[in-house]
Amino acid sequence: MDLKSILPKKNEEEEHLWSLVIEPEWVSAGIWKFTNKKVQIVSVSPPSHWSSDEELVTACDTSCSAVVTSISEEIDPPAKTVFGVMSSWVDGGEIKAEYLSKIKKVCTELSLSPVGFVVISEALSNYYKLEEGGNVNAVFLGVSKDSLEISIFKLGKLAGVSQVGRSVSIVDDVTEGLSRFYTGEAYPSRIILYNSKEGELEDVRQELVKADWESSEKVKFLHTPKIEIVQPDNKIFAVSLAGGSELGEVDGILALETPSSEKILDVKEDLAGGLPFSEETVLPDEPNLQEPVEEIAPEDFGFTVDTDAVSDNAPPVSNLPNVEAVEPIAEKTADMEGDSLNNNVRHEKKNLFSIFGKFKKVRSSQAKTPNMPVKFRIGSIKPTIFGIVFFLILVIGFFAFWWFVPSAEVTIYVSPQRIDDKTELTVDTLSEDSDLENMRISGQTIEDRVSGEKSIPSTGTKVIGDKATGEITVYRSGSEISLDKGALVKGPQGLNFTLDEDITIASGSVLTRGITKARVTASEIGAQYNLASGTTFTISNYSSADMEGTNESAFSGGSSREVSAVSDNDQKNLLKELQNELEEKLKESILGKASSDLFVIDDSINFTVVDKEYDKKVGDEASSLKLDLEIEASGIVVERETIEDIGLKYLSQRVPEGYTLKNDQIQADFTYKSEDDNLYVLDLFIGADLLPKIDIDEVKKNITGKFPDVAEEYLDNNVPGFSRVVIVFKGFRFPGKLGTLPRISSNIEISVGSEK
Structure with missing residues (x-):
């Protein structure tokens, strides 16, 4: 079915539609119409x-109600709705089942009729294209309480999307997200933030x-990025423009009855609609990157053009109108890196061919050198003897060099044998x-203190808000009566008021009331x-007959x-996070204060x-909460030499x-x-990785002058626990x-290592 069969024709009466933008934690709504292009x-x-x-339904109802109360009574609230959603809601061009x-x-709850959806970041990219008159190069950053959604657009086209969990540092989170797209090229030097807070x-x-x-080593920009914030209304504008x-x-687009803000956009005619909800359609594999064009068409917003869902050639979408398929970041990055690698290889080959070409040219020129005639003449016996002596000197020198000069390092790796024991220990x-x-x-106490802040x-x-006020006229049938300040005045539907001051009501009758x-x-x-x-x-x-x-x-x-x-959980969570950070810092400080001849007993470290x-x-109006915290710690240290003596006492017999x-x-190791x-x-838990006894001089004697494989065979047969040799x-x-x-055995250095 074509979306145009659902939406109004050009020659029909103007029809209003909803745009409903759903973000993590926030919902906003808007009503729009299509008129005069x-x-x-x-x-x-x-x-x-x-x-x-449940709160999502209530939030959507609240947003829609706010819109309805602000429009003319002549406009009937629409039913047809275009949804704007985060890319995390979409998988393979379809809204995820959840x-x-x-x-x-x-x-169902609000009697809305869904006709399509669009990913918010993609709609914003095309909206900025309309506003600025050119394709967008930017990083769109959707900010929520628990995560960030990072979308990179190059020349107006989506290059990839990444979801990053929130941590303490927003800069680290953005760096982590951008590093997942890294291909060697600089990122767009523009970051656009959006949410509703x-x-x-x-x-x-x-x-x-x-x-x-x-x-930063992980991300590179051509220059310091410009940071912008999307106005909340612009998300409604973007989704409405897509619809x-x-x-x-x-x-x-005419924003809120303001013709002066009109932006002109040329697009193709005869744009077909998307699809209604369907449980059976699927999305074929389509490339996510396209060559940039000057026009904005429905495809730019993720809708299907001039096709029907039942057509074999149409790109079908499940449940809602089509959104461009996003290629997996890993595959995209791999393709980019592959292209870059292939270019490098071709470049290297070109350089190598150039070098070999020059080499061949030189060799060719040498080959063309004419043969020169050589004449020999037998001289006296003295030059012959000199030549023989010189040859003998060369041979002897070579032999001496081969015998005395070479040196080597031999590292023998052996498999250690583990022994352990346990005993109770008292530290005074x-x-x-x-x-x-x-x-x-004996032991010592080591202390330290640290402070920090976190938001x-x-x-x-x-x-x-404020309380309503007003004036009432009190009528009395009966004797004069006085009412104190704060007396209860009951209105309709349980709405109660109180008197601002003491009053006295004169007496009156049924006919003439006070x-x-x-x-x-x-x-x-x-x-x-x-x-x-x-x-x-x-x-x-009082009854209404007596007084009203x-x-x-x-x-x-x-x-x-x-x-x-500020909520109570905010204070508790902030205290827990900052306390953990400071305790870790304190522990490192105490360990750093202890010299190498001391053991720090970790379990004895107490934090206050x-x-x-x-x-x-708690309850104060604020967008953030800050905590200043100071913590002190103390721990016990003992002399390493004493612990080693205990270890020798318990382990030597084993x-x-x-x-x-x-x-x-x-x-x-210690347990408190x-x-x-x-x-x-x-x-006290003590242990040791035992190494075998090796007679280094005996090993040198037996491997001197041997080939490496022969030396390794000897070590394997004669060294207990032998694993390998380097x-x-x-x-x-x-x-x-x-x-x-x-x-020469003195030219061989032997060391023994433990094979982990």
């Missing part, structure tokens, strides 16, 4: 927050502006002497308390809105929060024959058990039969 934006809503499926169910639920986007922009991109291209030729931080018989040793975006929300004017204030904030004139009120607990009130003028001033605020101060309280145990082979004042009870000749090694190990 232009997309006319009628109204746009402010963004509404959501976090669950997100398709969300869209269907929204459409403008305060957060400004914070992100400031961090990216302050970043030192020039010194308008399906109705016919589009040459401009007040004693200076150790008692190894009773496993009680995170706030995640909470709260409703703020009358008094009084100011009242709403009990809570909100526009629902702005009651129209003529509303009837009951006073306190009415307002001659409408109440005003009541309002409410949702703002970002000395001071913490938040810049905002050393097998042919192996040796040395102090530097002993390893130790208990503490009593200055006494710390620990479990022989490195220093300087020059003679070839062939002359390539033996040095003939």
Whole structure:
């Protein structure tokens, strides 16, 4: 089915459509129409927050309601809807099943009729093309609470998309995401940020502006990138422009009844529509990159042109209108790197051929040299003897060089034998002497303190606003009565007010009632308390027959809105993150303070929060939260020599024959058990990787002058635990039969290593 069969024809009455932009946590809506080859934006809503499926429906309803209340009563709310979604919602040109169910639920609950979808970043790219009159080279950065969506556009075409989880540093996250696209070429020097939380986007922009991109090793720009923020309404404009291209030729967009902001855009005629929801259609493999064109057509926004879903030649899309298929980043990068590699290879071959060409030319010129006649003459016997002596000197010199000069390094790797033991140990931080018989040793306390600060975006929300006020006329049938300030005044639908001051109502009868004017204030904030004139009120607990009130003028001033605020979880999460960072820094500092002759007992390190101060309280209106934190730590250290002595005491009797145990082979680990004042009870785990006893002089004697393979065979047969040998000749090694190990044993250096 063609999308044009769903959307209105050019000769039919103008029809309004919805644009619904769904981002992580935020929804915004707008109504538009296609008129005189232009997309006319009628109204746009402010963004509404959501976090669950139920809240998504409520947020969509809130945004749509805000739009409907702002348009003329002559306009009937539309049903047909074009959706703008993140690329993470799309797979192979189709809305993923998990997100398709969300869209269907929204459409069912709000009586909407889905006619197509477009990826927000692609729609924005084409909208900027319209605004700026040229293809866009930019990095579009969708910012949400938990992730970033990075889309790179080159010459207006999508080069790839990457999803990156949020961490502490937005600069590190952007660097990580961009590095996944790296092909050796510089990235576009323009970063465009979008989401619906403008305060957060400004914070992100400031961090990216302050970043030192020039010194970054992972990403390269031609120059410092320009950082821009997409206005929230522009996302509705972009999605509406995508939908308008399906109705016919589009040459401009009118934003919110503002003709002066009109931008002209030339596009092709007879643009066909996309497809409605379908569970059976699939997307064929199509290239994502195309040559840039001057026109913006429906294909630019991800819609199908002049085709039908049942046609074999049409590019089918599942569930919603077509979106250009995005090639996997890894494949795209591999292709780019492959092209670059092939170019390098061709370039290298060209250089090699040039060199060989010159070589052949020289050799050819030498070959053409004419043969010169050579004459021999037998001389006296003295030159002959001199020649023989000279030859003997050369032979003797060569032999001496071969015998005395060569040297080599031989590293023998052996498989170690592991031995372990465990014992209980008491550390006394007040004693200076150790008692190894009773496993009680002296120790020291080492302390340090560190402070730091950290900020995170706030995640909470709260409703703020003003209370409505007004004046009522109180009527009394009965004796005179006085009412105190704060007395309850009950309005319709449970809307309550209170008196602003003490009043006295004169006595009256049914025919002539006592009358008094009084100011009242709403009990809570909100526009629902702005009651129209003529509303009837009951006073306190009196019946309407005894006393009642009415307002001659409408109440005003009541309002409410949702703002970002600090939540209890924000403070807890910030404390946990910063405390972990500072504790890790403290631990490294304590380990660094301990000299090489000391063991630091990790389990004994205790951390204490000395001071913490938040810049905002829970419930305060704020887009971010900052914490200043100070932590101190203390730990126990013992002398390495003492631990090695304990290791020798417990392990020496377990050393097998042919192996040796040395102090530097002993390893130790501690587990904290208990503490009593200055006494710390620990479990000590000691172990060692034993190496076999090797007589280095005997080994040298037996491998001197041997070929490497012969030497390796000897080591395999005579060295316990032998694994392999690495022989490195220093300087020059003679070839062939002359390539033996040095003939002088002092020219061979032997070392023994452990095979891990």
